[in-house]
Amino acid sequence: MTFDYAPAPESRAVVDIASHYGLFIGGQFVDAASGDALKTVNPATEEVLAEVSVAGAADVDAAVLAARRAFDEVWGGMPGRDRAKYLYRIARIIQERSRELAVLETLDNGKPIKESRDVDIPLAAAHFFYHAGWADKLGYAGYGSNPKPLGVAGQVIPWNFPLLMLAWKIAPALACGNTVVLKPAETTPLTALAFAEICQQAGLPDGVVNILTGAGETGRLLVEHSGIDKVAFTGSTEVGRQIMRAVAGTSKRLTLELGGKGANIVFDDAPIDQAVEGIVNGIYFNQGHVCCAGSRLLVQETIADTLIASLKRRLGTLRLGDPLDKNTDIGAINSAAQLGRIMDLARSGDDEGAERWTAPCALPDRGWWFPPTVFTGVSQAHRIAREEIFGPVLSVLTFRTPDEAVEKANNTPYGLSAGIWTEKGSRILWMADRLRDGVIWANTFNRFDPTSPFGGYKESGFGREGGVAGLGAYLSAEEGR
């Protein structure tokens, strides 16, 4: 007899999903002018969860107008200490409704409940708490003694951390006195709509936060709208380029947080067991749907074989399946389209001569799934070493010296994240000085905190979110009123 974990599903009864959702404009839920709608689906079961409105040009106009009015009449001129009260209230409501939000996020996104419960939702609340603290102290943040808000921010977020990315965008914007129009990803709108309810519950003045659901076209209408002062986007490098073209020549401020191909660099004096955990957390956390994922493992040749063997043994213990089960480690791939992209890139790994290893786990019959996968024998020339896969696929490369590690880590158009594993402190600092990445972790990976700025170099984008640096994205250093 063996110790088999019995199913331990989190209850779905804590969420109440409506069959249809409108757009959140000026503090009210309203249907799209066109009446268009799209369906959002549970990626673990392919069950339709709800129908949401698709915002068109008229709706974007209305939302931007509502945000402008709120900025001019209420929010822009409100003392920081009063804005802080609303942010604190929102943070507390997120905590109070955390279980409901976690289940909702897992249903809509496919990520394991243990991640939505222990990472996404607590961090989202933490971002509001942190920025609430800044709202009345902006004069001390290094942007002049009385920095001004920018006005109306148009924000477009991805599907990998729906509520957390919303918090990264909305919390600093509101703390700095801006109003927002936010578009969640088309496959994961539900927690953003729940957040709209939270804004109502918190008594946030109408129009300070507006949520427009829809697909790529809605996003394009929003960033191209002449009534906004600032665009913040997190998503693919390809869409980032389109946005940059659209914003060029306007007075809009822009921050972009785009793709990545992070290197997790393991030296032969690393704490091996913890490095294995860091590799797992780096690329299999959230099914690898993480822009800063450690998708390239750079391992020193002297320990490559033992490290890979340890890693494979560890991957054998990962539990893939029902995302609502509290013991699930690997959930569903967010959409059929994303699964297709992952499969294509994995196939290119086979075609180009890398060796594929797949963790031994059965995949459910329904839904979209991809097992944890490791490619060894990967070289810098392979597509799987260069292109962002955004899935649970690790490419293993080796190096001989620290110089070679730096060279290979930096040899990518991206520059979002890297990890360094060594017990030697001086080498950590030496490496960190040379790596061209916005976030560098030492002896850990994929750790986030609202006080720590996040952002990229090169084609991973520009601008920072979080920390004092993140406030700069929503403030004008000119002396204000």
Place this chain on the structure above:
Amino acid sequence: MAGWPEGGTNGLRAFLHGLPGVDEVGAQGRAAALGTRSIKTSAKVWAVDMSISMVDLTTLEGMDTVGKVRALCAKALRPDPMDRTCPSVAAVCVYGDLAGVARECVGDAVHVAAVSTAFPSGRASLEVKLLDTAEAVSAGADEIDMVIDRGAFLSGDYTKVFEEIQAVKAACGDAHLKVILETGELQTLDHVRRASWLAMIAGADFIKTSTGKVTTNATPPVTLVMLEAVRDFYEVSGRRIGVKAAGGIRTAKDAVKYLVLVKETAGEEWLTPDLFRFGASTLLNDLLMQRQRLLTGHYSGPNYVTLD
């Protein structure tokens, strides 16, 4: 055999200091993450019974008497007198002078473990330690829980620790040797990993966290590192060494968390009383109350388990 030294200070030192380091934050994080596993229904029933069968039911007090040890033995044999399906514990654990009494009571139904080598401090000459061990074995102990010389370990005299373990192992004869690292005094996880390997290559059958007599006893991160050590030792030697988590584990919930650590670190093979033990006294009653609740559907209470 694998390439570890058979003794000699330089060889031992080079080997132990060549082991990969342990990142404390990472190890704590991993142990905490495994602590969030949700063990329900059939899995919990299995885990509670397995935990009961892994308990070394312990009394190690200056005030221990023949009567106290007899009561403990009765409890060890039949932890729940109202339920014959309840498994007995793995062993009773007593001081050496009471090993004979324990053996008389339990026959060969459960193991008798005796603490030895000037437990808990280990501050005595090797001769005294060997005599302590030999007496307990001849009185009927078939498991010896020895302590390492932490002073020697912390001052880098690995040879002394190594040779003492070897000598005690020889004095044990057929008795199984558990080597107590007293991790609360070793303090760092790097020390825990080195001491684990030192004990294993010197001949330990089990490595055990603690005496229960210092402030910090078994913790999940320490046990995690020891489980990694036995797993890695098996890979190179083909020999499975057991792990005993002792002291501070008082609730069924905690015990189940340790079983999760065992399963997901060393593997299912270690989920047997031959390879994993709990050194505990109050833990057993909480396991019994949980067992009663799982079987009857009703919460039990302290009046429905025996106090011994």
